[in-house]
Amino acid sequence: xxxxxxxxAKWDKLIEMIEESLNHSGQRPFFNTxxxxxxLYAVSGDTLYISGDTAFNLNHMKQRYGTMLYSTVPVVFxxxxxxxxxxxxxxxxxxxxxxESSLNEKYTFENFIVGQSNNLAFATSLAVAQTPxxxxxxxxxxxxxxxxxxxxxxxxxxxxxxxxxxMKVLLMTSEAMTNALIDGIARKKTSELRDRLRGVxxxxxxxxxxFAKTKATQEEFFHTFNSLYEKKKQIIxxxxxxxxxxxxxxxxxxxRFEWGLTVDIQKxxxxxxxxxxxxxxxxxxxxxxxxxxxxxxxxxNSNIRELEGCLTNLNAHAELMKASISxxxxxxxxxxxxxxxxxxxxxxxIIEVVAQQYGIQPEDITGKKRxxxxxxxxxxxxxxxxxxxxxxxxxxxxxxxxxxxxxxxHGCDKVADAMDADFAFQKRVQELRGxxxxx
Ligand code: ADP
Ligand code: MG
Numbered sequence: 395x396x397x398x399x400x401x402x403a404k405w406d407k408l409i410e411m412i413e414e415s416l417n418h419s420g421q422r423p424f425f426n427t428x429x430x431x432x433x434l435y436a437v438s439g440d441t442l443y444i445s446g447d448t449a450f451n452l453n454h455m456k457q458r459y460g461t462m463l464y465s466t467v468p469v470v471f472x473x474x475x476x477x478x479x480x481x482x483x484x485x486x487x488x489x490x491x492x493x494e495s496s497l498n499e500k501y502t503f504e505n506f507i508v509g510q511s512n513n514l515a516f517a518t519s520l521a522v523a524q525t526p527x528x529x530x531x532x533x534x535x536x537x538x539x540x541x542x543x544x545x546x547x548x549x550x551x552x553x554x555x556x557x558x559x560x561m562k563v564l565l566m567t568s569e570a571m572t573n574a575l576i577d578g579i580a581r582k583k584t585s586e587l588r589d590r591l592r593g594v595x596x597x598x599x600x601x602x603x604x605f606a607k608t609k610a611t612q613e614e615f616f617h618t619f620n621s622l623y624e625k626k627k628q629i630i631x632x633x634x635x636x637x638x639x640x641x642x643x644x645x646x647x648x649x650r651f652e653w654g655l656t657v658d659i660q661k662x663x664x665x666x667x668x669x670x671x672x673x674x675x676x677x678x679x680x681x682x683x684x685x686x687x688x689x690x691x692x693x694x695n696s697n698i699r700e701l702e703g704c705l706t707n708l709n710a711h712a713e714l715m716k717a718s719i720s721x722x723x724x725x726x727x728x729x730x731x732x733x734x735x736x737x738x739x740x741x742x743x744i745i746e747v748v749a750q751q752y753g754i755q756p757e758d759i760t761g762k763k764r765x766x767x768x769x770x771x772x773x774x775x776x777x778x779x780x781x782x783x784x785x786x787x788x789x790x791x792x793x794x795x796x797x798x799x800x801x802x803x804h805g806c807d808k809v810a811d812a813m814d815a816d817f818a819f820q821k822r823v824q825e826l827r828g829x830x831x832x833x
Pocket of ligand 2: 543544545600601
């Protein structure tokens with residue numbers, strides 16, 4: 395209960411008084427429709443929280459009788475209260491915020507395709523699932539939109555829940571958590587929420603970049619974090635960027651995010667994209683020929699959700715046309731989605747764009763000069779050729795002025811290592827890639 399028995403008795407008295415007064419003025423039906431459904435939900439500070447049956451009725455009630463209620467309250471309660479009204483459906487949501495935070499059972503480790511782009515994130519997630527609170531705490535997973543963060547954290551939760559049915563696993567989006575915290579603070583019921591958050595064995599916060607920057611909510615999160623961490627409870631956070639790039643989050647919280655392990659998910663490489671497409675096709679129970687898989691995997695290279703979208707679209711098209719899925723059908727069905735991305739990226743184009751971005755000539759890249767201002771863009775161009783074309787390393791070598799394929803491999807490795815070590819550099823390479831894809 396959110397009110398004392400005395401408060402409840404006063405509320406009943408209030409309603410009685412209103413009823414009498416409306417009966418007197420011949421408004422009995424209005425009483426039945428608008429006042430009778432009202433219930434006292436909570437008393438907190440200077441506010442009475444009142445629920446009604448529908449938003450529509452509440453609005454009418456407020457217009458007709460709002461002032462009357464407001465001015466009668468002090469007569470019964472002995473002091474003034476602000477009145478806040480909520481439809482029952484919303485009250486229900488307010489008192490049961492965990493509804494928004496249940497795990498999605500369809501996301502598991504079994505149906506998560508592992509490739510170069512996500513194997514570290516996968517391996518650490520599995521380790522955390524197998525020894526929650528022990529392996530890496532907190533685990534911070536970041537990566538771009540649609541690359542599998544939500545899938546992975548749900549997989550962790552589902553795994554833990556399956557292996558340890560007694561453990562309390564709570565997954566919340568940062569928005570749900572912010573709302574719950576704000577709600578708790580406003581209703582001075584933070585302690586209840588606090589107990590709930592701090593009583594879990596595993597707390598997962600998805601899309602932490604949307605966490606509110608208000609001081610009070612961050613304060614709560616900070617203490618929750620500390621309390622769980624001290625008890626060796628597992629904390630998992632997903633974000634679209636690394637902790638140090640979350641300026642909205644207080645420094646002390648941000649630095650704690652880095653106490654455990656931070657892993658990222660990159661855009662999937664071609665092999666992974668093709669494997670994901672094959673698996674999704676199987677899940678959807680549709681037959682997709684290899685050349686179509688190849689066509690989609692080549693053309694869509696940013697986001698896994700988009701890969702799925704292509705398959706769904708293609709399938710719908712096939713059913714509509716009563717045709718089987720073929721490359722021709724894929725060309726027509728996906729024209730709008732794939733559009734110009736389908737245009738072939740050539741080594742010449744890559745060399746040209748990279749040279750232009752670094753203020754050098756394409757011939758510098760294909761030539762023999764070894765100065766650093768040329769060697770680096772040259773290696774980046776090599777790397778992007780491997781990423782964006784299907785050419786073999788000898789063919790790429792040929793496009794780079796007849797270089798040996800080991801030189802190409804070496805250059806690509808250097809760029810990959812540098813990207814791992816330096817987030818700014820990684821972003822720079824991704825930016826170049828974007829220029830090429832959109833040129
Ligand atoms: P994010 O949370 O990073 O934006 P999601 O986890 O929502 O991305 O993933 C988007 C979609 O792509 C989901 O349907 C998810 O199942 C799928 N997906 C992402 N990564 C993989 C993967 N490695 N294997 C299989 N499906 C994946
Ligand atoms: Mg997500």
